[in-house]
Amino acid sequence: MPSAAPDVPLDQAAVLAALRARVTRLEGFGRAQHNLGAVPVCEGLPLPGGGLARAAVHEVLATTPGCGAAFCAVLLARTGGTILWIATGRDELMAWPPGLARCGLAPASLVIVRAERWPDALWAMEEALRCPAVTGALLALAPPPGGGKLDLTATRRLQLAAEAGGALGLVLRPDAACADHTAAVTRWRIGSLGAGHGLDDPRWQLELLRVRGGRPGGPWAVTWRAATGRLDLDKEATATGATRHAAG
Amino acid sequence: MTARYLALYLPSLATDRIRRAEPGLPRSLPLATWEPFGNRRVLTAVDSAAADVGLRPGQALADAQAIAPDLLLRPADPAGDARALHALALWARRYTPLTAADPPDGLLLDITGCAHLLGGEAALLRDALVRLRQVGITTRGAVAGAAATGAALARARGDNPVVVSGIEAGVVAPLLLGPALRLPQAMLAELARLGLRRVHDLLGQPRGPLARRFGQDLLGRLDGVVGRRRVSIQPAIPPPDLAAIQDLLEPIITRTGIDAVLDRLLEDLCAGLRQAGLGARQITLTAWRVDGAVQEVAIGTGLAMRDPAHLRRLFAERLERLEPDLGFERMALEARATEPMAVAVQPSLAVGGRRDEAAMAVALAQLLDRLGQRLPVHRVAPVASHWPEHAVTAQDPHDVDPTVPPGWAAQPRPVLLLRRPAPLEVVIPLPDGPPSLLRLQGLAHRLHRVEGPLRLEPEWWRNRPNRFRRDYYQVELASGVRLWVCRTGLPGAPRWLLHGHLP
Structure with missing residues (x-):
């Protein structure tokens, strides 16, 4: 039985794509039963799969509370289904639906859970991620004195739950110097750059600190335009920011 | 089927409660409760030992202490007595779902069609009396065809009679007016002055003058005890739509045992629900403890449900609140609120693409039920208000209300x-x-x-x-x-x- 003719040129691109897909499958995200595409973040960002993978847990470090919550709301709204917003601690800050609605998160699809005790919060997050009827769940950690500890075991459990249910899991935590190592698929840092040219179009600085199966990147400057519901990449600001980053 | 009622009379509930709470009190000494009445202090309840030495409620405290120097005294607690009576009415639901407290010192049970479960009315009455005596509550009882007749017999006769229906007038005729009709002391004295001491004396009188002189209330009570006027009882808890009951030969104490009984009850209840085409919205697990205490654990669901696995998970959190102490001897699961199962919540009946939607709706409802057992869960409803604190209200997580008032969230707003x-x-x-x-x-x-x-x-x-x-x-x-x-x-x-x- 002759093997394949040696003179047929290999379609390198196709082979690579097939291998990447196989590795992705082996690594466990985007399991076969969840055939919905990734959640887009922003055009022009080099992300594997073109966005945030569903059926996975992602971590967002927020340097200021407002921009972190808004960024998460934008991502959750793009999953297009029921959202669970799990707030932890005896927090004085509460999610405010009129503001979230401007980020695209309609009040009809939002369910708010408040967990004062940290084990309850983790349990609620795990249950929510495991439910096939939920498309996105957010666990918002309180600032350090009240916030619970999110370690490798806890995030691994959340990751397994998300793989079973197919929801997009987000963990929003304040940006601290010593963030524990977690099993999240990506880790982002978001900071505020102040309002842009439009009065209510805030500008954020996005940084991809860690990504499984990809290369970290950033910082990128992005503008959130509430009127069109788009997150736009600012080319020139990003270029200068990147050079400043490289210089620093 | 003719109605049958069991009446229980608890003559010394107040003092029995005190003896139960303080087991160290010597049995031989008389016990009484008192309360201030104007500027005097009077007895409100006496136990049998105190009654034997001649004390009675209404007597001045100083007189009582002169008659019986070793009298034990405790302040009266009418609210506590009423609570205890209500608790006993709940306890009595082991015999029938229709039980009522008959304040201040009685219980009424509608046992129509329930007596054969314990081997007849006499056996049921004996069982109730024995169980109450075991926990230290003196009780007398009677079974009759009308609630008021039973109550009169239990109070006026000491032999716990069981009387067939239809002869109420004959049985109550020889009874004394005081205990049979529960009349106020002043009215009794006035009736006695006219030579009216027993029920048959009153039955012989023309009704018009009696009503003019003593009021309609007297005739109402008289008609009640002779069975001329049917009085239905107001149950302590409305009877459940469906129930499953398990009697336990050996009292159970452990969580494993409770779980096993709950599993069996859930299977029974869900089979009953399936047969009736219903789903439960509210389920209560009632547990009777050996010492007479009754404990309840309730769950609610957002959609009508009859899936034993889901209901068991909802109960799992709550069962920790049960305190078995010496063990439970009987457990019952009652569906207090039920609804017909809609096609939307039955994935197996939906067709094609609707099947996925139905399965998702059920999955979400079950998730919200589970979360709601432990944590505050709510959805938000937009409100047409410009004041930031009033822009939204919390609503039940199972309601989806997508209507957003025009102009809501138009301003640049904080998140x-x-x-x-x-x-x-x-x-x-x-x-x-x-x-x-x-x-x-x-x-x-x-x-x-x-x-x-x-x-x-x-x-x-x-x-x-x-x-x-x-x-x-x-x-x-x-x-x-x-x-x-x-x-x-x-x-x-x-x-x-x-x-x-x-x-």
Whole structure:
């Protein structure tokens, strides 16, 4: 039985794509039963799969509370289904639906859970991620004195739950110097750059600190335009920011 | 089927309760309770030992102590007695779902069709008397065809009779008026002056003059005890739509045992629900403890459910509240509220694409039920109000209300709001102008950019005093942090508050 003719040129691109897909499958995200595409973040960002993978847990470090919550709301709204917003601690800050609605998160699809005790919060997050009827769940950690500890075991459990249910899991935590190592698929840092040219179009600085199966990147400057519901990449600001980053 | 009633009379509930609570009290000494009545102190309840030495309720405390120097005294607790009676009415639901307290010292049970479960009415009555005596409550009882007849027989006769229906007038005729009709003391004395002491004396009198002289109430009671007027009882808890009951030969104490019994009850109840085409919205697990206490654990569901696995998970959290102590001897599962199962919540009946939707709706409802057992869970309903605190209200997580009032969330708004606005210190270069510097957690921040004001007037139609107009500014600190701050208070003395975080 002759093997394949040696003179047929290999379609390198196709082979690579097939291998990447196989590795992705082996690594466990985007399991076969969840055939919905990734959640887009922003055009022009080099992300594997073109966005945030569903059926996975992602971590967002927020340097200021407002921009972190808004960024998460934008991502959750793009999953297009029921959202669970799990707030932890005896927090004085509460999610405010009129503001979230401007980020695209309609009040009809939002369910708010408040967990004062940290084990309850983790349990609620795990249950929510495991439910096939939920498309996105957010666990918002309180600032350090009240916030619970999110370690490798806890995030691994959340990751397994998300793989079973197919929801997009987000963990929003304040940006601290010593963030524990977690099993999240990506880790982002978001900071505020102040309002842009439009009065209510805030500008954020996005940084991809860690990504499984990809290369970290950033910082990128992005503008959130509430009127069109788009997150736009600012080319020139990003270029200068990147050079400043490289210089620093 | 003719109605049958069991009446129980608890002559010394108040003192029995005290003896149960304080087991150290010597049995031989008389016991009584007292309460202040005007400027006197009078006895309100006496136990049998005290009654034997000649004490009776209504007597002055000083007289009583003179008659019986070793009398034990406790202050009366009418509210506690009423609670105990209600608890006993709940306990009596082991015999029939229709039980009622008959204040101040009786219980009424509608045992129509229930008696054969315990081998007849006499056996049921004996069982109730024995169980109450075991926990230290003196009881007399009677079974009759009318509730009031049973109550009269239990009070006026000491032999716990069981009387067939239809001969009420004959049985009550020889009874004394006082215990049979439960008349006030003054009326009894007046009747006695006329030579009317027993029920048959009254039955022989013309009704008109009796009503004129003693009121309609007397005739009402008389008609009740002779069975001329049917009185239905008001059950302590409305009877459940469906129930499953398990009697336990050996009292169970462990969580494993309770779980096993619950599993069996859930299977039974869900089979019953399936047969009736219903789903449960509210289920109560009632457990009778060996010492007579009754404990309840209730769960509610967002959709009509009859899936034993899901219901078991909802109960798992709550079972920790049961205190078995010496063990439970009987457990019952009752569906207190049921609804017909809609096609939308039965995935197996839905067709094609609807099947996925139905399965998702059930999955979401089950998730919300589970979360709701442990944590506060709510959805938000938009409200047409410009005042930030009133823009949304919490609603049941199972209701989906997508209507958003026009103009809602039109302003640039914060994504996070402080539950209680925090006071701020600011530097204002011009009077009534925007701030230029603010102090936050001890640090001064120069303001990079200020937008505003957005003036909100309080909602006068809500009638809340001490609400002032607010001027909201969106400020941006030099570090890029964007905050929502406002000026409020009286015009002469403004206060500055931090109210939210902008995106």
